[in-house]
Amino acid sequence: MFSVVGFSWIASPAATELETVVMDWLGKLIGLDKRFMSIKEDGTEGNGGGVIQGTACEAHVVAMLAGKERTLARLMAEGASKNDCDQVHPKLVAYFSDQTHSSGEKAAAVIGCRTRIVPSDSAFRLVKGALLAAIEEDRQAGLVPFFVCGTFGTTNTAAIDDLPGIADVAAAEKLWFHVDAAYAGAALVCPEFRPLARGSERADSFNFNPHKMMLTNFDCSALWVADSTHLVSALSINREYLPRVKDSTSFAKDYRDWQIPLGRRFRALKLWFVMRMYGASGIRAHIRQRVEWAKWLETQLVADGRFEIVTPVVFGLVVFRIPPSALPAGTECAANRANAELVKRMTADGRVYLLGTSLKGMNVLRPAIGSTQGTQANMDLLLEVIKEFATAVVAESD
Ligand SMILES: *Cc1c(COP(=O)(O)O)cnc(C)c1O
Secondary structure (H helix, E strand, O other): OOOOOOOOOOOOHHHHHHHHHHHHHHHHHOOOOHHHOOEOOOOOEOOOEEEEEOOHHHHHHHHHHHHHHHHHHHHHHOOOOHHHHHHHHHHEEEEEEOOOOHHHHHHHHHHOOEEEEEOOOOOOOOOHHHHHHHHHHHHHOOOEEEEEEEEEOOOOOOOEOOHHHHHHHHHHHOOEEEEEOOOHHHHHHOHHHHHHHOOHHHOOEEEEOHHHHOOOOOOOEEEEEOOOHHHHHHHOOOOOOOOOOOOOOOOOOOHHHHOOOOOOOOHHHHHHHHHHHHHHHHHHHHHHHHHHHHHHHHHHHHHHOOOEEOOOOOOOEOOEEOOHHHOOOOOHHHHHHHHHHHHHHHHHHOOOOOOEEEEOOEEEEOOEOOOOOOOHHHHHHHHHHHHHHHHHHHHHOO
């Protein structure tokens, strides 16, 4: 119906301004700090703001570029020459945990910086002490830490990193602090989950995917920055054929300066429809239903007696396994073989599809309940298939 290519305000004032408005709505809907809003409470334009990216991977790249830009600008302000900055570039280090999504390392590969993978703690969280130790070691080696990613809801276990601790370290060490909430961020639409995201109000950038648990068709990844200065200076390139024409009465952003591509779709309209159709209460009900199903599955697996819940069920992710105690051999090795086999059999069967993962050497299964079309009947089938193949795998286990 529409063929909008809204790279600049002038190319589509409607696509641009609706995006500014819906991103502020969405930010308020998840309780995001005021710093991230485009329009301040007094009606004037703030330094922050949201932008719709295609995916969390792109958001990661964009956040990292802004972080690099800010670090280089600071070094120049402290007296470094252009040549000094060229020397710094290969020394830049981005920090992740061993549980950070692959998008972090990919972003580092795209911008060409070093990465440091910090070991997570026993609850699979990136914590302050381990991060600080890694940074100190790198500084002593003459490297330049510039970026850290804290995850709200990791991919393997939906763990929540020590966001307040990471915020402290980022402030003290002058790192760009990016919060990757790609999966679990949608849960923040429900106020009861917001205390878990404490610390993210001090981030430089925050990203979550409405295209995951928030009823929006792929692609739609929401990214906010608290101060867009360095993002825009990293990504704005001027040409005669890209005029910056603005209607002086509007808050006119040129979103091409907030993303990698030039052309952009009218994705704000999609988000507008989701918010208008479901409303806050409809979106909350949708998310709470998924979390309830996940807890239901947890209860059923525990009641069965042959399964162990490996990490707490907080959102829609249920991480479980057949433990050594349920197998004749009773060893971790046998459990790893049995759980890998369980995933393999279920995949080959084809009625349900779920992924396994490895947590510090332990094979587990991790169904994620979140899709728009989910039903109780799907959940019943999932449980039935898990139980059926667990029976076969346990019987055949040596
Ligand atoms: C899904 C996910 C991503 C990647 O999302 P894309 O939009 O596919 O790039 C990144 N981080 C986390 C924590 C995720 O859950």
